[in-house]
Amino acid sequence: MLDLHRLRLLREVAGRGTVHAAARSLGYTPSAISQQLAVLEREAGAPLLERVGRNVRLTDAGAVLVRHAASLLAGVEAAEAELASVAAGRPAGVVRVAAFQSAFLSIVVPAIRSVLGEHPAIRVEATEIDVELAAPALRLQQLDAVVGDEYEGHPLAVHDDLVREPLLxxxxxxxxxxxxxxxxxxxxxxxxxxxxxxxxxxxxxxxxxxxxxxxxxxxxxxxxxxxxxxxxxxxxxxxxxxxxxxxxxxxxxxxxxxxxxxxxxxxxxxxxREVFLSTRAARTPAIAAVADAMRAAAADRTAAPLP
The missing domain is CATH 3.40.190.290 (D-Maltodextrin-Binding Protein; domain 2)
Structure with missing residues (x-):
């Protein structure tokens, strides 16, 4: 039987491009990740990664596992959030948010204040980060929502597995x-x-x-x-x-x-410049509640004239 933790490691390595980058992201040593992936290859019965210069890329078997890993891990995440919401009788759980500096101040902070008042069972963890760095973490389920910006004439990469909606x-x-x-x-x-x-x-x-x-x-x-x-x-x-x-x-x-x-x-x-909200396609009740709060904060900011 395939181990979910090892599938997560494989997906992280595939997303980051190198074992060392995945190790830095997860707080492991490169040797520990390599050992776990060696076990996963034995469980799968096929090589999962191949080296290309200093980077690695998925084999056909590895690509199959990563594709299924995304669905399996998303399902586990949704189940955990739904259980937390049922136990609390309302939206509950941890929602990890990232934003660039001015959006953090003008959108995320007011949204946190709103969530604290309306959804006390939701714990919002927020950090300031550039959207180029936040997108990989969002795809790898290390973040749940990202407020990013895109300047006219400088389009960002499009990710089919993420949902993007304009805020202002x-x-x-x-x-x-x-x-x-x-x-x-x-x-x-x-x-x-x-x-x-x-x-x-x-x-x-x-x-x-x-x-x-x-x-x-x-x-x-x-x-x-x-x-x-x-x-x-x-x-x-x-x-x-x-x-x-x-x-x-x-x-x-x-x-x-x-x-x-x-x-x-x-x-x-x-x-x-467009300021947007990006999440994974499946939003838990807690993520949806935080997204609603950020949408409302952005609408308030749009309605407020410059001094």
Whole structure:
């Protein structure tokens, strides 16, 4: 008989690409995982993994097991959650949530407050993480719900086994130092900021790609990205004290109004961002309750105008 724990290890290795990556994720040693997978191969009667350079990939037999493992583990998860709900007489259990910083503050925290009041038998565990890192953990059942963001012109990978629903759509607005010559405009053409010093998130992020693409397509120039930080509060401070220019989302600006800077809409350009909720297809009653709370928090934020 196949062991569910070993099936989970196999799925983790397949999802992470290497035994070492799976070991780091699960808190095991690589040798311990290798030993368990060797036992699983004996139980299955066929090789399950083959090495490709430094990575591993599933054999045909391994792919069959991983496909069934996803269904089996999802069934166990649903059964455990349903039992907890029956025992409590209401939605119950642990729901693990991840979100990026501004959505954590504006959507997840209000949702947690709502769940604590309406569903005391649900334990919400929340962490701040980028969506690129959260998606694999969601697929591997280490997270239950992820609030992510997708910048216009920078689409994320699509996963058929996940359900994605939009929570809100927002714009990225120019953040300028107080007294900047463009601050008196109702809308600022990006072309007027070709000589400016810019700040954006680190290379490889959706935010940085959005800034570069907007400057190229709407402004016709390559931005002088002198400063890099994934912390939007640091970006605002660089605008205020170093005279930089930034493009920041509404969620950030609504939650962190800052003295010494002004915000203006961009005249045109690919500066939109969608904030979305992603879960696995099967939502337990507890996950559904948390999703409802985050949906309501996002609706409240959409209805609230920028200060």
């Amino acid at each position: 759509r927002e714009q990225n607005r120019l953040v300028l130092p107080l007294g900047h010559e463009a601050a008196d405009r109702a809308r600022v053409p990006l072309a007027e900021l070709a000589a400016a010093t810019w700040v954006a998130s680190q290379p490889g992020t959706g935010h940085r790609e959005m800034v570069v693409r907007a400057c190229r397509e709407a402004g016709g120039f390559e931005p002088d990205l002198r400063y890099s930080s994934d912390d939007f509060l640091t970006q605002i401070e660089l605008v205020r004290t170093a005279g930089a220019v930034a493009l920041l989302p509404d969620l950030v600006l609504a939650h962190h109004p800052a003295p010494g800077v002004v915000t203006r809409p961009v005249e045109r350009g690919p500066v939109g």
